[in-house]
Amino acid sequence: MPRRGAVRSRAGVRGAGILWEGTYVSYLLRVRLPDRPGSLGALALALGSVGADILSLDVVERGTDYAIDDLVVDVDPGKLPDTLLTAAESLDGVTVDSIRPYAGMLDTHRELELIDHVAAARDDRLQVLVDGAPRVLRVGWATVLGIGTHGIYRIAGSAGAPETHLADVPWMPLAKSTLLDHEADWVPGLWRDMNTMLAAAPLGAPDRVLVLGRPGGPEFRPSEIARIGYLAGIIGTVLS
Template sequence: MTYLLRVVLPDRPGTLGAVASALGQEGADILSVDVVERHQGVAVDDLVVDLPSARPPDVLITAAESVRDVTVESVRPFFGPLDTARELELVEAVAAAPEEGITRLTDAVPRIFRSAWALVVEASTDDVWGDSGSTRVRRVASSSAAPETEAESLPWLPLRRAAVLDPAAGHTVPPAWTDLDTELAAAPLGRADRALVVGRPGGPGFRPSELARLSHLAGIVATITG
């Protein structure tokens, strides 16, 4: 069974090696390592780990945290492909076919951010018979695993910058979007009334560095697609 393990560890030589050694003693094999962020002497890494089916995932937590000052933020099954240079490949694909850019973005973002789904929504105000009109939400594109439930309204649109969407903090979304304890993040896509939304069931939560990457990628795609 393959798992995605997010670890928070001291950013000092040998620490990641010690974690790898501890995991190896439990029969786990590290398939890939992604640096999520580094700041103030602390690193956050995503490890894709293969574990024999007879072994419970809890042993990954115990093993990693046996290394001094290491904390496991989350562990969850991982079914995605092990891609490298994912963002560059997406940009190249969008540049080759700008008319399909938004669709290619929603298809690729779940792989890039190790998430389950992505969708693009757009808010518009219809002015009817001189009234101020009502705000409607339109789904522009979505990945195959995105919730089918449509949003009737998204009061947090327009969105000025990438952000974590937290219903408890007033970011209203359809309940189906937060099933399975899904963590949500969103970034403006070319303009404030259109947003790329990413869902990660079971966590981990989106960190500031991931929001920055999401915003940067959405901005590049929006520029290419016009």
């Protein structure tokens, strides 16, 4: 039986290559593979056999016998992402959690650059944060929420961040970074319809939080939640 996330991801990006017609198209693959010698090399060969070049690789999580990796790959325009999924999953023990178009910049010090940009900003540092967070943390959108006398309100939001009014957010104030239940009653229907995975972390105070959305998945891994918490903690200190 196909996994829900894989089916949704295929449908969500099937026509995305049209946006970059005439040039290389980049995709972000989240792959689970056996943590044994040769696994990554075999994956690179499999992807190369369908014309994909691996541009970068980040280890998201490592277990006792597996690894979760994020790979950014280039393919020729017109190449369907299904081809990448089929090539990767032709290998024993390899599964693809998601495939998404990728238009971010590739670098090895994303978090440090974002912290530096926020610290250097003269005005609207929170807007600088939410504008940069999607690329750094590989999510669809970012927003900062606060609690005031009239309840929850939005302080800043990235491009594509929903402006839906949240009448009730039972997990605020927030003490530490956490994976949010994306099917909970407080989640707006549109977010649930898009299967938006959610994570949040306090920004210097429990009543000001960074919320991250990843429409269509994949779900945030524990290591990502920890990474979000570290980043938000540092930036919260910068903002104070």
